[in-house]
Amino acid sequence: MVAVAVGAGSSTMGTKANPGQYDCHAKALPNEPMFVLLARDPDFQHIVTHWALRREQAINRGERPATDKEMVIEAIQCARDGAKWREDNFNKWKDATTEKK
Helix, strand or coil, rough: EEEEEECCCCCCCCCCCCCCCCCCHHCCCCCCCCCCCCCCCHHHHHHHHHHHHHHHHHHHHHCCCCCHHHHHHHHHHHHHHHHHHHCCCCCHHHHHHHHHH
């Protein structure tokens, strides 16, 4: 598994205000379907980590380019940062969602 430095607030983690290096919105083709998973989702860390490990396995089998390792590293850090964000902001999003209605 790819090693990632421990710590939240990675400069590569994409957010709404500051998209990361691998911003899917910018790279999507016109009308290309996509799925967004927010850090508030209780499955966020597990799903993002699972994706990263599957991508790493594909790299190791030669099915994906070695340059994708940077994306794997960012995804693992994103999973950690998202879990930390969720812990720090637990239940705060309910107020924000209610205010928009």
